[in-house]
Amino acid sequence: MIEEGKLGVQEAVWLITIAIISKVFFSGPTTMVAIVGNADWYVTILSAAIAMIGFVFIYLLLKRFPEKDITEIFNLSLGRFFGFIFSGILALYMLFVSSTRLAEFSEVFKVYILPLSPNWYIIGFFIVSVFVLSRLGLESMARFSKLAAYPMLTGLIVVLALSARNYNIKNIYPILGHGLSKTITTGIMRSSIYGEIIILAIFAKAFQGIKYIRREGIISIGLSALIISASLLAFTLTFPYYIAQELLGLVYQMAELIDYGPFFQRIEPITLFIWIISALISITIIFYSFVLIFCKMFKIQDKKPIILGGVTIIYAVSLIHKDITTIIFRNIDFMRNLGSIVFFILPLLTLIVAAIRKKGDRQNA
Amino acid sequence: MRKVVAAFILIILMLNLTSCYDAIEINNMLHVVAIGVDRGVSDKWRLTLQFPTIKGSGGGSQSSGGGGQEEYTHVTIDAPSFFAGINMLNASLPRRLTFMHAQIIVFSEELAKSGLIDEYITSIHRFREIRQSAHMLIVKGKADEFLKENEPFIGNLVAKSFQMLINESNNTGFFPRVTLEDFYSGLKSSYRQPIATLTAINDFKSFQKEGEPWETGFKTGGDYIAGKLPRIGKNKIELFGTALFDGGTMVGELSGDETRYMLMVRDEFERGFFTMKDPKEQEMIIALDVRGPTKPKIKVTLDDTVPVIHLKMHLNADILAIQSGVNYEHPKLKVLLEKEFQQIIKNGIEKVVRKCQNLNTDVFMFGDHAIKNFLTIDDLENYNWNSHFEDAKVTVEVKVAIRRTGTQIDGQLARDTERDE
DSSP: OOOOOOOOHHHHHHHHHHHHHGGGGTTHHHHHHHHHGGGHHHHHHHHHHHHHHHHHHHHHHHHHSTTOOHHHHHHHHHHHHHHHHHHHHHHHHHHHHHHHHHHHHHHHHHHHTOTTSOHHHHHHHHHHHHHHHHHHOHHHHHHHHHHHHHHHHHHHHHHHHHGGGGOOGGGGOSTTTTOHHHHHHHHHHGGGGGGGGGHHHHTGGGGTSHHHHHHHHHHHHHHHHHHHHHHHHHHHHHSOHHHHTTOSOHHHHHHHTOBSSTTSBOOHHHHHHHHHHHHHHHHHHHHHHHHHHHHHHTTOSOOHHHHHHHHHHHHHHHHSOOOHHHIIIIIIHHHHHHHHIIIIIHHHHHHHHHHHTTOSOGGGO | OHHHHHHHHHHHHHHHTTSOTTOOOGGGEEEOOEEEEEEOSSSSEEEEEEEEOOGGGGSOOOOTTSSOOOOEEEEEEEESSHHHHHHHHTTTOSSEEEOTTOOEEEEEHHHHHHTOHHHHHHHHHHOTTSOTTSEEEEEESOHHHHHHHOOOSSSSOHHHHHHHHHHTHHHHOSSOOOBHHHHHHHHHOSSOOOEEEEEEEOOSTTOOSSSOOOOSOOOOSOOOOTTOOSOOSSOOEEEEEEEEEETTEEEEEEOHHHHHHHHHHTTOOOEEEEEEEOSSSTTSEEEEEEEOOSOOEEEEEOSSSSOEEEEEEEEEEEEEEETTOOOTTSHHHHHHHHHHHHHHHHHHHHHHHHHHHHTTOOOSOHHHHHGGGOSSHHHHHHHOHHHHGGGOEEEEEEEEEEEEOTTOSSOOOOOOHHHHO
């Protein structure tokens, strides 16, 4: 039986929050501005609200099947065959997300930091870290997240505060961006930004009971929404919408503009630190989710060989992308628009089927 | 066995961590400090790069003053693009050019007026090595000539020297401080236009060594443009005034005084010494230290077919000098002085706004206030503020408060027998 240890609320919250907010450092904000304009900072709050509803489905499902994780619940609710299919979809999606995020990381990193290093070198080094962290397991990952969270948050606050000199409050106008209907539809579609909340269901047994999972879920989504919204607002105040929709890596670009005279400028390395650590935690936990689901699907007790095989697969998959535009405009767009189906609709369908088939603990239903 | 494998992996990792895969030794790089762009003759663009010769990098060869003067040189090439030019230049330079420390980007006035500047800017804005905080300048004359004259006048380093010169914008207001990011943002906007710092080589011809002494005429000291200041000295380079753009085309320029008024409206004016005629004794002058501590209040309404802009501004000033000895420190006379100065600023702003309206270039960022009238970006872009600015009705209201009177509260004229009688 696969054991993942026991995690406290803080560890869980930071693990999930970092997994969610790492997108801020990639192309996510740029594409968001391209769609909704300068309304991005409150669209994400709408997305968080929708994700919170999605989390309610996950919570109700976990409550109906106490002491079970999502893979087991799929099997119990839908039967072995459909449970296997649902678990397979979730596992493959997690693999797709982790490899796409890794590919995006390497490409954006190449643009700004290591333009001459080949992808195999950047991804190779990163994948070694993913492998080591995965081997250490969920408990170590969560503790590392909690440890890294405070300096990361401090760094982010420092960058946002120092950028205040470049803020132009008038950039928030026109207040509705590209229009209310676009704002609402995008807010709903992009709730997948907070989809990593499903990790609470994947590792449900490690979070010490449904009461704690509920608290961890609410705090994680709320905290992530706060950080993402504050970051997007900072980008909006720094760059007008027509500039923000062009730039790749807005945090980095924003930090580059910080200039308080010859002795206080060039503080982009702070953003690098935050970016790399958050990407490492995010990619590892998503990859590790894939490993766990895969092991449960095929009743494999030893994760180690799967981790080794898994990192080899994401290494290869993240290398075979065509170019950065394919990653941003095809893969990530696909993930953002359809991710909610995997993260929130699958649990909802499972919940409905469980209710119809009268599966699970009906006292908790 | 595990420990052996772990040790082996660690050793491999450590070997890789000794330096980046694509590391370049600092000695193998040539740090460009300034980029100059003119219209080319043999090809579309004439690219000039200025960089240190790093002759003293071997150590030891320093002047007796400590920290010897860094030597700079420059290269110029005609090329089809900025990036082609870099590669072409690297055929004759024994080090790799890097632009991470490039602080100055200078375009010639001719190029700016030809409307080609946006072609060039959009490509260098994309280039990761050039920082968005680099300063944008338009030079009257040739950019390559400008870079030849761009040498550290005080201190050792061009970049630092120039940075400090640019910072003087905050202290004088005679020229704006414009970064690549600011300029690019203006180029892409539908509701503001770009500006750039105006610079030139002063040939010192404006300085008249001989002639009739100045009598009672009046000049503010700011009604010049770059290259025309009546001065002599070692440093030939000067920054003075503003280049105005309509999109990617330079359409005009503002003098030092006009630049101050523009910066006041943009809320970018920090401080400057102003000279005005004495209201009571017109042949005498009064000097004021003016600061702009409060944000100008700008309201733009679009109810009618023409936009209406109402500008309200509050300035603080200290008295620096009263040549006439009239007691303007006294509350009653202080009000007179304030009203007179208010009128000067009001007239100045109205004049410069009219000038820019005639050129159809909103460099005051009125558009930033106009956008509050729109709910969506599509509405804003359909309206196209830049095309409506020339028709706008602008009203200006200025308040000036003289807060302090320097180290004197009752200045008296020097005693003079004739005047005493």
